[in-house]
Amino acid sequence: MHNLNIDADRLWASLMEMARIGATDKGGVCRLALTDLDRQGRDLFRRWAEAAGATVTIDPIGNMFARRPGSDPDAAPVMTGSHLDTQPTGGKFDGVYGVLAGLEVLRSLADRRIETKAPIEVVVWTNEEGSRFPPATMGSGAYAGALDLDDLLARTDSEGVTVAEALDAIGYRGTAPLRGGPVKAYFEAHIEQGPILESAGKTIGIVTGAQGINWYDIVVTGQEAHAGPTPMPGRRDALWCALPLIERVYDLALESGPNGRATIGAIHAHPASRNTIPGQLRFTIDMRHPDATSLAAMDAGLRAAVAALDASGTVTAQLEQVWHCDPTPFAPDLVEAVRQGASRRGLPAQDIISGAAHDAVYVSRVAPTAMIFVPCEDGLSHNEEENATPADLAAGCNVLLDAILIAANA
Amino acid sequence: MHNLNIDADRLWASLMEMARIGATDKGGVCRLALTDLDRQGRDLFRRWAEAAGATVTIDPIGNMFARRPGSDPDAAPVMTGSHLDTQPTGGKFDGVYGVLAGLEVLRSLADRRIETKAPIEVVVWTNEEGSRFPPATMGSGAYAGALDLDDLLARTDSEGVTVAEALDAIGYRGTAPLRGGPVKAYFEAHIEQGPILESAGKTIGIVTGAQGINWYDIVVTGQEAHAGPTPMPGRRDALWCALPLIERVYDLALESGPNGRATIGAIHAHPASRNTIPGQLRFTIDMRHPDATSLAAMDAGLRAAVAALDASGTVTAQLEQVWHCDPTPFAPDLVEAVRQGASRRGLPAQDIISGAAHDAVYVSRVAPTAMIFVPCEDGLSHNEEENATPADLAAGCNVLLDAILIAANA
Numbered sequence: 001m002h003n004l005n006i007d008a009d010r011l012w013a014s015l016m017e018m019a020r021i022g023a024t025d026k027g028g029v030c031r032l033a034l035t036d037l038d039r040q041g042r043d044l045f046r047r048w049a050e051a052a053g054a055t056v057t058i059d060p061i062g063n064m065f066a067r068r069p070g071s072d073p074d075a076a077p078v079m080t081g082s083h084l085d086t087q088p089t090g091g092k093f094d095g096v097y098g099v100l101a102g103l104e105v106l107r108s109l110a111d112r113r114i115e116t117k118a119p120i121e122v123v124v125w126t127n128e129e130g131s132r133f134p135p136a137t138m139g140s141g142a143y144a145g146a147l148d149l150d151d152l153l154a155r156t157d158s159e160g161v162t163v164a165e166a167l168d169a170i171g172y173r174g175t176a177p178l179r180g181g182p183v184k185a186y187f188e189a190h191i192e193q194g195p196i197l198e199s200a201g202k203t204i205g206i207v208t209g210a211q212g213i214n215w216y217d218i219v220v221t222g223q224e225a226h227a228g229p230t231p232m233p234g235r236r237d238a239l240w241c242a243l244p245l246i247e248r249v250y251d252l253a254l255e256s257g258p259n260g261r262a263t264i265g266a267i268h269a270h271p272a273s274r275n276t277i278p279g280q281l282r283f284t285i286d287m288r289h290p291d292a293t294s295l296a297a298m299d300a301g302l303r304a305a306v307a308a309l310d311a312s313g314t315v316t317a318q319l320e321q322v323w324h325c326d327p328t329p330f331a332p333d334l335v336e337a338v339r340q341g342a343s344r345r346g347l348p349a350q351d352i353i354s355g356a357a358h359d360a361v362y363v364s365r366v367a368p369t370a371m372i373f374v375p376c377e378d379g380l381s382h383n384e385e386e387n388a389t390p391a392d393l394a395a396g397c398n399v400l401l402d403a404i405l406i407a408a409n410a
Numbered sequence: 411m412h413n414l415n416i417d418a419d420r421l422w423a424s425l426m427e428m429a430r431i432g433a434t435d436k437g438g439v440c441r442l443a444l445t446d447l448d449r450q451g452r453d454l455f456r457r458w459a460e461a462a463g464a465t466v467t468i469d470p471i472g473n474m475f476a477r478r479p480g481s482d483p484d485a486a487p488v489m490t491g492s493h494l495d496t497q498p499t500g501g502k503f504d505g506v507y508g509v510l511a512g513l514e515v516l517r518s519l520a521d522r523r524i525e526t527k528a529p530i531e532v533v534v535w536t537n538e539e540g541s542r543f544p545p546a547t548m549g550s551g552a553y554a555g556a557l558d559l560d561d562l563l564a565r566t567d568s569e570g571v572t573v574a575e576a577l578d579a580i581g582y583r584g585t586a587p588l589r590g591g592p593v594k595a596y597f598e599a600h601i602e603q604g605p606i607l608e609s610a611g612k613t614i615g616i617v618t619g620a621q622g623i624n625w626y627d628i629v630v631t632g633q634e635a636h637a638g639p640t641p642m643p644g645r646r647d648a649l650w651c652a653l654p655l656i657e658r659v660y661d662l663a664l665e666s667g668p669n670g671r672a673t674i675g676a677i678h679a680h681p682a683s684r685n686t687i688p689g690q691l692r693f694t695i696d697m698r699h700p701d702a703t704s705l706a707a708m709d710a711g712l713r714a715a716v717a718a719l720d721a722s723g724t725v726t727a728q729l730e731q732v733w734h735c736d737p738t739p740f741a742p743d744l745v746e747a748v749r750q751g752a753s754r755r756g757l758p759a760q761d762i763i764s765g766a767a768h769d770a771v772y773v774s775r776v777a778p779t780a781m782i783f784v785p786c787e788d789g790l791s792h793n794e795e796e797n798a799t800p801a802d803l804a805a806g807c808n809v810l811l812d813a814i815l816i817a818a819n820a
Binding site for chain 1: 497498499504540541546602603604605606621623625633634635636637638639640641642644647649650653656657660663664668670671672673674675676677678679681682683684685686687688689694695696698764765766767789790791792793
């Protein structure tokens, strides 16, 4: 085995420099997909990758591929990466770490002039967060053939701007084929975005797979009326009547064991006037479970609760499922390569399930895939206070280096 | 007594003509205060009032007074009216009925050349709804000295436009004194905005007073985190944690007897991203009761529930009271004049408490006041489907005519 190490200071400095693009007053980052700030981040990555000897190509959904050639002209590339876009109140590490850890691997190989058998590609996936343009993991979904390119290009943000227009505006609607060829292996390094590693005192999460996810939109419709003269009995208050359904959402997660999750991220009562009984309530539901049977049970429980409310006669209730992602097991040999890297370096590690959707989940449909997690402070992400230590980030990057070398030279 | 009747067809035709200004696709009206649509409504009222022989003056907050002289030069005027502005999804009758019923009384007196001892003034109060510019009942509040004129003129809408700028823009920042002199009596006709008269089969509500009202803004602050990897225990989900408080709001109304009311009209989770645990929840509360002691008990119960949530250690909870209005008893002799009018005409009538805030509540601080309610379909208002029958509207207008004549000739 090699005795190479990545440059921890350079990795940290690059993360801090990228975090200045879209920096918020509270120390976070707001760099929404396909905005001019996103362009600035992409341009910076491109300059860095080219300086490290890589050639950058862009595909029609804006995914960026920074390729370092290998010695075997017939070998499929080993790919690594993540995303540069953030949530509206996001942090410095979610996604960016995976991209810049990949870049740091490229730079470390270039410094030592180390040749790999397979080419290595560092990829920036377009619009992982989906905050500006739903759906999330857009670039990797298109790449994997799971999402239709033309449909995605026509999606609009809240201002009516299409993805195609936004890509053109920042100069990142590329001409490289959407998927150029087979991939030997895909690794993605990421902060955990949860509290498990930190509370267990582990540095490396060996990610064995990803939770299944269901996204829903709920609409409860009652009747608007004046808040003063309308007696409580007989009110068709959409919020009041929806409370048992809302409670049920959380109970379904609690009932499905420690791995169940339920979140209502957005809720809006219409017409949002303080002296009008709301005639309509709209809210989102995000439900997750790593076990397909348990996720299906949560889904069935939710549908039953919506149907019960709809049958109440007081309000109507409608559920629209806007996204589903099956639980995803990762490639055992790549998971093993991650385990070997952590073990060889004597890093405290444990197996973990990814609770978040990652580009790796779509990529796993078309390439052997694994992920590497590092701890983040208080398990926080999608939060301007998101934080991780330079030492943990460097450790994860070294494990990524090891896993990439194992796969690229196999 | 006289044997005069108002012209029911003319009243209905005027209501329908006014409803075309700001008409919505669903049959309602959106004529927000101090918009150009509001100006159009005011201009129409002014033309009608002047055609009926009245002289129109405007005060500094935009209240309009259409005065028909009386025979006694020393007599204070008998005033009647309401408002022309609507909710964003409002109806054809809320407020407008009181203005146009007053106009119809003027027209009927003019038709028959009937002279009253006291002058009669029909008033259009500015911005009763408060939908664009909080607070509600702005014009009558300024008139009664309960709200500060300079403060009100500086209030802004969501675009940052001030009340003063909006008044100037539509040409309704007048120069008449804010309150020119004493008022002998004030009557306000209004749709009930509740289901009580309709379900009891009554045509006239003899309004004996108005409910007390408390308005609050609540902020619950937890911590944003990623919806996927964050286990349910330990989440500081602002919405999930606020559910017991939200339930308690409705229970407080139910526990305070049939006259208690509680409404959460607006609710917003931040950052409103479907895969982020909401770190903050903001919502409004509207609580009402006609009995001061009961209203105080609801207030105390709410404050205790907020304090309990704030002390939970999981989230913080803050309450800001943004408005309070004491329960208001109306002037007994004017209530009696309304009762006489209904009785003389053989109209089914009952005493009723106003559950809504009306301009009459502020006016009652500076003038003897009473109100007349007529039924509205299904008790609905603040709703585009708000409806009332021509016959009920005419009956209420005849009772208003009678009450005005009793007061003006006393």
